[in-house]
Amino acid sequence: MRVSPADNGDNIFLSVDAGEQFAYSLEIPENHPPGTFWYHSHAHGLSEEQVFRGLSGMIIVQGLTELLPADLRGIDDIAIGLKDAQVVGDAIESENIDSNAPTLRVVNSAHLPVQEIAPGEVQPWRLANIGADIWYDLELGAEPFVVVGEDGNPVWDVWEAQHLLLPPGKRFDVLVTGPPAGEYVLETGRYLQGDDTYPRTELMTLVSTGAEVATPAMPTSLVPVGAIPPGEVVERRVMVFSDDESTNTFFINDREFDPDRVDVRPRLGTVEEWTLRNSSDEQHPFHIHVNDFQVVSVGGEPYEARGLQDTVPLLPGDDVVIRTRFADFTGRFVFHCHILNHEDAGMMAVVEVVE
Numbered sequence: 001m002r003v004s005p006a007d008n009g010d011n012i013f014l015s016v017d018a019g020e021q022f023a024y025s026l027e028i029p030e031n032h033p034p035g036t037f038w039y040h041s042h043a044h045g046l047s048e049e050q051v052f053r054g055l056s057g058m059i060i061v062q063g064l065t066e067l068l069p070a071d072l073r074g075i076d077d078i079a080i081g082l083k084d085a086q087v088v089g090d091a092i093e094s095e096n097i098d099s100n101a102p103t104l105r106v107v108n109s110a111h112l113p114v115q116e117i118a119p120g121e122v123q124p125w126r127l128a129n130i131g132a133d134i135w136y137d138l139e140l141g142a143e144p145f146v147v148v149g150e151d152g153n154p155v156w157d158v159w160e161a162q163h164l165l166l167p168p169g170k171r172f173d174v175l176v177t178g179p180p181a182g183e184y185v186l187e188t189g190r191y192l193q194g195d196d197t198y199p200r201t202e203l204m205t206l207v208s209t210g211a212e213v214a215t216p217a218m219p220t221s222l223v224p225v226g227a228i229p230p231g232e233v234v235e236r237r238v239m240v241f242s243d244d245e246s247t248n249t250f251f252i253n254d255r256e257f258d259p260d261r262v263d264v265r266p267r268l269g270t271v272e273e274w275t276l277r278n279s280s281d282e283q284h285p286f287h288i289h290v291n292d293f294q295v296v297s298v299g300g301e302p303y304e305a306r307g308l309q310d311t312v313p314l315l316p317g318d319d320v321v322i323r324t325r326f327a328d329f330t331g332r333f334v335f336h337c338h339i340l341n342h343e344d345a346g347m348m349a350v351v352e353v354v355e
């Protein structure tokens with residue numbers, strides 16, 4: 001979220017010891033974008049295990065549907081929190097986690113739930129991958145998803161998608177229109193991450209039933225274009241994501257995470273452009289806290305951003321260039337691969353925004 005990383009805010013350097021308690025306090029600024037966010041354990045070295053065992057959930061900052069055309073305002077939104085579990089006996093596996101092993105996929109902690117819709121009805125769905133490691137390639141065998149928000153940012157260009165790729169940490173706010181009466185399936189397609197292969201899996205049944213209702217016109221934009229002008233870039237940096245398979249160690253710019261080291265020191269209010277380079281042979285979802293970014297190019301091809309985002313997949317060999325403004329908050333926070341197994345194994349770095 002776009003909140004302070006200091007003190008008891010979005011401060012990942014804090015750790016709450018076993019048996020202790022701690023009160024976090026997030027002050028949501030007036031200009032905070034409405035949308036879908038999430039929370040999870042960020043304990044370095046333990047984040048995979050703790051999220052895998054359940055320590056994650058969704059946060060909704062309200063106001064997104066108020067940005068929709070008048071006849072779509074005020075309709076109830078539906079949270080779709082995607083998690084996975086490997087069940088051994090009556091417990092969830094927590095040691096020697098193999099994200100490539102057979103996995104039970106759950107939606108809001110239920111296996112294959114049913115969602116009803118009327119033909120023509122429009123429902124806002126909040127899709128969030130709140131699992132530790134695995135990816136989703138979502139498809140609804142019906143109308144396309146109409147994307148109105150990405151990573152908690154209302155989009156300036158609404159777009160349609162038959163598939164949505166959600167690496168760990170990714171969120172999309174979409175509008176779903178009720179198809180003709182019948183049963184449809186929200187599923188994740190087979191996905192090859194480079195090291196791991198996730199099979200096609202059914203997630204939720206959509207039952208279209210009842211009297212057909214008139215479908216309101218879809219929006220084309222929720223907010224003014226918020227692209228960051230290239231002329232404002234004051235600093236360019238390269239971040240290389242690599243690994244050593246023999247030791248299962250992961251690096252950013254050849255270094256493992258060290259909470260006592262500051263890797264990047266941008267100045268408050270300035271714009272930087274980072275080239276994210278994946279020199280390993282598997283995919284890594286890049287994620288950064290506090291300030292979201294605009295994707296400028298992927299694999300050397302210009303990218304037409306439809307909004308800001310905080311998570312972007314890095315494919316081997318395809319540089320991703322992002323532009324970001326370090327606005328509003330000074331202090332220390334992190335960027336990392338959101339496959340928590342990789343983060344725990346070193347693929348995280350410290351940013352300190354200074355005056």
Ligand SMILES: [Cu+2]
Nearest residue numbers: 284337339342
């Ligand atoms: Cu990774």
